[in-house]
Amino acid sequence: MSKKRKKKDIEKLRVKDKKKRVNGSLGGDIVIFLFLCLLGIFMIFPIYYALIQSFKPVHELFVFPPKLYVLDPTLTNYSDMFKIAASLWVPLSRYIFNSVFVTIVVTVANLFVSCMAAFVLAKCRFPGSNVINKIIVTALLFTSQALWIMQFLVMAKLGMIDTYWALILPSIATPMNLFLMRQSISTIHDSMIEAAKVDGAGLFRICWGIVIPNSKPALMTLIIFAFQAAWQIQGGSLIYSEELKTLPTILQQITAAGIARQGVTFATAVLLLIPPLVVFMIAQGNVMETMANSGIKD
Amino acid sequence: MAKTDTAVAEKPVLMRDQGKVRYTLHQMRVNIGCYGMLAPFMILFTIFMIIPVIMSLPMGFTNFNMVQFPKFIGLSNFYTLFLNDDIFLTAVKNTLVFAIFTGPFSYVLSFFLAWLINEMHPALKTIFTFVFYAPSMTPSVYVIWQLLFSGDTYGYFNSVLLDLGFINAPVQWLTDTAYMFGVVIVVQLWISMGAGFLALRAGFQNIDKSMYEAGAIEGIKNRWQELFTITIPSMGPQLLFAAVLQISAAFTVGVVGQSLIGLPSTDYKVHTIMNHATDYGTIRYEMGYASAICFVLFAAMLLVNKFINWLLAKYLD
Numbered sequence: 001m002s003k004k005r006k007k008k009d010i011e012k013l014r015v016k017d018k019k020k021r022v023n024g025s026l027g028g029d030i031v032i033f034l035f036l037c038l039l040g041i042f043m044i045f046p047i048y049y050a051l052i053q054s055f056k057p058v059h060e061l062f063v064f065p066p067k068l069y070v071l072d073p074t075l076t077n078y079s080d081m082f083k084i085a086a087s088l089w090v091p092l093s094r095y096i097f098n099s100v101f102v103t104i105v106v107t108v109a110n111l112f113v114s115c116m117a118a119f120v121l122a123k124c125r126f127p128g129s130n131v132i133n134k135i136i137v138t139a140l141l142f143t144s145q146a147l148w149i150m151q152f153l154v155m156a157k158l159g160m161i162d163t164y165w166a167l168i169l170p171s172i173a174t175p176m177n178l179f180l181m182r183q184s185i186s187t188i189h190d191s192m193i194e195a196a197k198v199d200g201a202g203l204f205r206i207c208w209g210i211v212i213p214n215s216k217p218a219l220m221t222l223i224i225f226a227f228q229a230a231w232q233i234q235g236g237s238l239i240y241s242e243e244l245k246t247l248p249t250i251l252q253q254i255t256a257a258g259i260a261r262q263g264v265t266f267a268t269a270v271l272l273l274i275p276p277l278v279v280f281m282i283a284q285g286n287v288m289e290t291m292a293n294s295g296i297k298d
Numbered sequence: 299m300a301k302t303d304t305a306v307a308e309k310p311v312l313m314r315d316q317g318k319v320r321y322t323l324h325q326m327r328v329n330i331g332c333y334g335m336l337a338p339f340m341i342l343f344t345i346f347m348i349i350p351v352i353m354s355l356p357m358g359f360t361n362f363n364m365v366q367f368p369k370f371i372g373l374s375n376f377y378t379l380f381l382n383d384d385i386f387l388t389a390v391k392n393t394l395v396f397a398i399f400t401g402p403f404s405y406v407l408s409f410f411l412a413w414l415i416n417e418m419h420p421a422l423k424t425i426f427t428f429v430f431y432a433p434s435m436t437p438s439v440y441v442i443w444q445l446l447f448s449g450d451t452y453g454y455f456n457s458v459l460l461d462l463g464f465i466n467a468p469v470q471w472l473t474d475t476a477y478m479f480g481v482v483i484v485v486q487l488w489i490s491m492g493a494g495f496l497a498l499r500a501g502f503q504n505i506d507k508s509m510y511e512a513g514a515i516e517g518i519k520n521r522w523q524e525l526f527t528i529t530i531p532s533m534g535p536q537l538l539f540a541a542v543l544q545i546s547a548a549f550t551v552g553v554v555g556q557s558l559i560g561l562p563s564t565d566y567k568v569h570t571i572m573n574h575a576t577d578y579g580t581i582r583y584e585m586g587y588a589s590a591i592c593f594v595l596f597a598a599m600l601l602v603n604k605f606i607n608w609l610l611a612k613y614l615d
Contacts, residue, residue, distance in 0.1 A: 025520075028521060029417065032414045032417060032418075033418070033422075035414065036411070036414055036415065036418070036426055039411065039430075040426060040429045040430070042488075043429050043430055043432065043433055043488065043491070044429050044432065046433070046442045046443060046446060046488070047432060047433070047436065047442070049442070049446065049454060050438075050442045053445075062452065064451065064457055064460075064461070065457040065458055065460070065461040066452075066454055066457055066458075112338070113338045113339045113342065114339060116335040116336070116338065116339070117335065117336050117338075117339035117340070119335070120332045120335045120336050121336070124329065124332045126325060126326065126329035126332045126333070127322045127325050127326050127329075129332075132336070132340070135348075137542075138600070138603070139343070139347055139348075140539075140542045140543065140546070141542055141545060141546050141599050141600070141603055142347060142351060142546070142596070142599070143546050143547075143550065144346075145546075145550040145553050145572075146546060146549060146550045146572070146595065146596070146599070147346070147347065147350045147351070149575050149576060149579040149580065149588055149592055150350030150351070150353060150354055150357075150589065150592055151346055151350050152579065152580060153350070153353070153357070153364075153579075153585055153589070154345060154346065154349055154350055154353070156364060158345075169342060169345075169346065170346045172342050173339050173340075173342035173343040173346065173347070175343070175347070176493065176543075178339060202331065203331040203332065203334075203335060204331070204335065207335065225493070228435045231437060232437040236580075237580045248437050248438070251438055251441055252441070255441050255444070262445060262452065265441060265445065266442070266445070268438070269438035269441050269442055270438075272437050272438045273436050273437065273438055276435040276436075276437070277432060277435065280428070280431070280432075280435060281428065284424060284427065284428065287496060288427070288496065288499065288500050288503065289500070290500075291493070291496045291497045291499065291500035291501075292500035292501065292503060292504045294493075294497040294500065294501075294535075294536060294539050295497070295501065295533075295534070295535020295536045295537075295538065295539055296535050296538040296539045296542065296614075297535045297614060
């Protein structure tokens with residue numbers, strides 16, 4: 001009990017400390033704020049523009065020069081999107097199904113696989129563990145963007161081209177998620193694991209019953225990163241059947257029609273953007289907590 | 299990093315009682331559960347990351363068109379690559395220029411942004427972090443930018459510039475060789491505040507506030523002194539993590555050009571090593587040659603990584 005109170009006292013002190021800045025001037029603060037606002041506008045402008053354009057009726061879309069506000073907001077672009085999608089070769093529902101299916105499978109599998117591996121690498125010592133840890137840190141360099149041509153070769157050999165496997169399997173084992181999870185598991189106290197071991201729990205039970213529930217922030221972060229990555233999966237040249245393509249490819253099809261469909265294109269772009277943004281907003285605090293442990297130490 | 303020994307053997311097995319090999323084997327047997335839990339990740343990781351990286355070297359020595367069995371042709375691919383392939387040399391040059399902008403520049407930028415944001419009020423911190431991170435999770439980045447930079451008068455930049463009288467005719471941002479480079483850099487910078495930026499943001503939050511007080515007593519006068527004497531030295535690990543991600547982004551910048559402008563770009567103006575590999579790999583199906591290009595890319599990434607490690611070594615524990 002007294003320990004808890006002490007912790008609270010310390011936290012209070014910390015809050016006080018945060019309010020009191022040791023160095024820095026008011027003038028500097030204002031300059032910094034303005035600078036951040038300017039850059040922030042640059043960052044948010046394209047997204048804002050897409051949002052505004054998506055609500056414009058046709059006669060406002062082609063006004064010269066384009067206005068940064070809507071006079072007469074309409075949802076026509078969104079309903080048109082569904083109309084156009086209905087006339088595609090493959091029904092829209094199929095693209096939605098593919099995207100949702102791939103996203104869910106990749107996210108769940110990614111979490112399952114990374115959590116177990118992270119626990120073992122953070123808390124157990126066995127022959128090879130050091131080497132694997134080193135390999136994982138090096139592998140952070142090789143994102144799937146850099147690797148995909150060689151992956152194409154491997155998948156062609158395995159006969160996975162143009163199957164769901166090609167969309168799902170390469171995105172499951174991501175070194176970055178494993179790394180982030182490992183870093184945050186290694187901050188968990190060993191005594192907790194020891195206690196569970198004395199009680200006779202196996203590694204699997206310790207992992208899912210004790211370690212993972214105690215690293216919720218990291219788990220949330222992993223969900224976000226895995227979700228973001230999975231939501232963007234397109235397959236590229238790994239997939240050529242229209243039935244297996246995901247939602248982002250639809251955007252390209254609509255865009256291909258040119259400027260006349262500008263409003264619809266922006267509407268689709270906005271719709272695609274919403275899920276990752278919402279997921280991130282909900283869990284931002286967790287992400288920051290996890291990233292605090294993300295440093296690479298030798 | 300504290301590690302528990304999971305080996306709960308009945309009687310202690312010491313290395314000096316047995317040979318090293320037998321001891322290792324024993325340890326492996328005791329820790330069989332660890333391997334079991336590691337296996338799902340490691341199998342997928344090996345197939346889709348390790349094999350592709352390692353295979354790029356032997357495949358680079360062959361002539362392989364995906365149909366016939368690879369034919370060994372020695373160093374011929376590498377000779378062609380460095381001595382006869384003018385476009386590859388253009389690609390190397392472009393990659394280096396892009397790498398400077400999207401590597402060090404965006405690295406320093408994300409560091410400074412993280413630092414500046416850290417000085418703000420907590421609510422503003424959240425908002426700014428979100429604003430800067432949002433672009434990197436946008437799946438529709440390229441389409442939005444394509445329309446902003448559209449070559450007709452409806453493109454946003456063209457119409458604003460026309461309206462203000464800076465230009466008389468619409469600029470072909472995405473096909474005119476004079477502008478393509480700039481456009482790709484802008485878009486790459488726009489999406490570059492990703493996980494590395496978040497790591498740096500968190501790193502700043504992590505630093506013990508008492509350090510700054512101590513610094514103030516010791517006579518640190520302004521933000522800059524604080525930054526170089528306290529902040530940077532205590533952020534080594536985060537700096538390294540962000541650097542690794544930044545290297546990876548810098549070398550794969552070709553993806554931006556490819557999605558925004560197309561492949562190949564006009565006069566190979568924004569052609570990068572990545573694009574060159576894509577060109578030979580998935581368009582011409584000359585996999586042997588594409589593998590050689592990939593190998594050069596991987597080797598370059600590893601070298602730069604080693605260099606950054608060496609550079610930041612003094613800040614790491």
